[in-house]
Amino acid sequence: MKQLLWWQKGMVGFVFGVLAFLYLPIVVLVVFSFNDSKVTSFPLAGFTWHWYQAVFANTQMLTALKNSLIVALCATGLTLTIGTLAALVLDRHEFPGKGLFRNAILLPLSLPGLVTGIAMLNFYKQIGIPQSLTAVVIGHATALLGVVVSQVMARLAKTDHRQLEASADLGAGPVETFFRITLPSIRPAILGAGLLSFTLSFDEIPVTYFLTGRDITLPIYIYSTLRRGITPEINAIGSMIVLVSLLLIILSVGLLRDRK
């Protein structure tokens, strides 16, 4: 190994610093979820499962969790279907307004979620969709189209169009070609986009905030609890969410790697 110069050593330290900045807060969250005290301060007060038990006894929180899972699942399924179709349209066809169509789909990715939420709220009110979890699912599925479209389009751009011509040449119709050639080649992108959409929907606040009715999702529950103050229960449910997120990441890395 080559000797590092002084400034390179400095950079190694700096990078460790940034990584610590990124991970220490998460560690703090997990540590305090096991801390036997109502306040999150040092020195630690001893180990407890109490906050986890409290989570599982909190029916309001569990209902919110269930709502979040249902919303995330439905929104992901919907956005994957529409998003994949949209990516195919954008990849294969020229039509007037194509640029507007693409930019509109991608816009929610960089636009603050509140603006999208407000736009949807205005519109839903006008056409009579009531504030509800259904409205949230439609809102999420629409706002997350950009995630699916950008990933699937990137993958389609790498796919050789002559494969499609070869498939047609060998006698496969468009539908058969889609399922036997196109879909396998974009599957990693769909998987990746699906996982990301699920995570984002599960975690979404601004759009949900405006579109949900009496039923609330977990982030909204946590958000409204936090406005009142800290409770270690949040540390416990938070730690569990972190754990599940990490498992999902490992799963997705594994899934996407096998495809290569």
Add this chain to the structure above:
Amino acid sequence: MSSRPIVTLDGVTKSFGSFKALHETSFSIGEGEFVTLLGPSGCGKTTTLRLIGGFELPTSGKIGIAGQDVTQNPPYRRPVNTVFQDYALFPHMTVAENVAYGLTVRGSTVARSDIPGQVAEVLDMVGLSQMGGKRPGALSGGQKQRVAMARALIRKPRVLLLDEPLSALDVKLREVMQVELKRLHRELGITFLMVTHDQTEALALSNRIVVMEAGRIRQIGTPNDLYDRPFSPYVADFIGATNLIEARYLGREAEFDVIALPGGAHLRRKAAGNGGFHPGSTVLIGIRPEHLRPAGGENLLQGRVVDTLFHGDSIRLEFLPDGANQPAFAQLARGASLGAEDLMPGQPIRFAVAPEDVMLFAKVAA
């Protein structure tokens, strides 16, 4: 080699992890020479060039340039400059800015006000005087090549390193640039060290060629040396083409070595030095396609026609020597005595070979 070495490698090795890209290698290059490192991809020639340029540091050994030990020096502290394979022109700078780049270094002896003049001079030298304002993206392959040359030459390097400089160009342009390279070398008088896998390019341009294989030097010599007196079947086949035929060494008869061909016929070879072959041992004989003359008479190689390929100015004739299991080739002038155009597959054919054109190698177990 001229008397003063400008580049010396002394026992240089280079490993990448467990892969040894260059085995203990030593050679030197004389001032003003045009030397080529020649070999197939993966033979270590580019690694050698990058070690001299300073882009890699050797695992062991010493590298000297112009009398200084530069083994551990970074590229920017070596009196050499490189023409990169894909040119590596800075895409965000104009041609003139690219060329001037090497003069803007702190501690440069060139005054700021002199830079435009020198840039113009070098661009003129490579025939691009009108192109200074363009971006590399707007240039053709040949023009990029010239900019890369100009950018390196403006630093007046002691040695110019060229990494497959012509490989990205089409055949016609490559020939033009070969002439150009030779002219620049002649006019500037600086040392050129070029890496290539193209033996015709090496033969056409170099004073000396270093033939490499699998991280080792196989032979160093002038193009004539390598063509006429290759040390090994590998070099014989890499420099020009050579028909290699397995045969049996019979012994020395006066000034000739006598070899039994697989078909039983005998072939004589003008002996050079003490070959040290044992009578009865298996050897490889090498005969270049252009040394086979379709004729009768003495010292014959016989076989049957397999196919003929029309090559424009010549005919390439594929034939199977009697008793051999691999075909051989002959290169015949068009319209040569036999009327080679009319040869039919399967037809017997014989070639005369001058005894001094037969090469003899020990058979090395593969």
Add this chain to the structure above:
Amino acid sequence: MRRPASSILKTAGLFSLPLGWTLLLLIVPYLMMIAVSFWTRQFPLFVPDFQFGNYVQLFSDPQYTTVILRTLKIAAMVTAAALVLGYPLAYFLVFTLRSERLRNLVYMAVIVPLWVSYLLRAYTWKIILGTDGALNSALMSLGVIDAPLDLFLYNQAAMVITLTYIFVPFMVMPIYAVLENIPKGLIEASEDLGIGPLGTFRHVIAPLSLGGVVAGAMMTFCLSFGDFVAPVLVGGPDGIMVANLLQTQFGAALNWPLGSALATLVLIMVLVILGLTGWAERASARNLR
């Protein structure tokens, strides 16, 4: 490619779903919001209208201008902080780390927090920076300070720290991508021509990575500009940002037309930034052609 008419119709039928969905549920709502921004409020109703009163109010009432300016300032500070942290990190990954495995691993480590709930990541800073929080109590138990410092929570510094923490991966990703795409040969060529690492950075790497910096800065700026969780959790009274103002207009203040006008302003700002970024990226892509 020519196809029979029936096939074109089938294709059109299938593809009208995403087009129709996007038009009806995304484009129309944005247009609707813009339309409502010209309406009038006649409490408790909103009346269709076409007047610029809402915009005039946003630009003249100091209550709103202060918040808009503060949000711009905080978003700019977050962007700068994320750049200062993110650029050297990306540079280190691409140019200093030789092992590709290690590079991918560290890069993953930087990206992974994006997958962890954004709300939770903002919340952790409330635990850390609070009066009884982890940082204060740790410093006190170490004997560095005697009493908790209020320095850390409910101010703009806390918001900048929290938002930088949340959005720094968005800065690293595009910069990493452009740095990785700079041909290594260009850096070798620069060193070959006598320019040391610092000069090579200034003349070659920095200009060629500008596209990634612009993309990362745009993303970080837009996202932190629109954030409303950090102000609520760690911001305190002088931490109100545009997003909180928006929330109020659709909640307690119940003034949808004014809220829509503010949201439209944010939309326009983001579109302008996107346009500028696209232009800058195209310019730098032209360079790298």
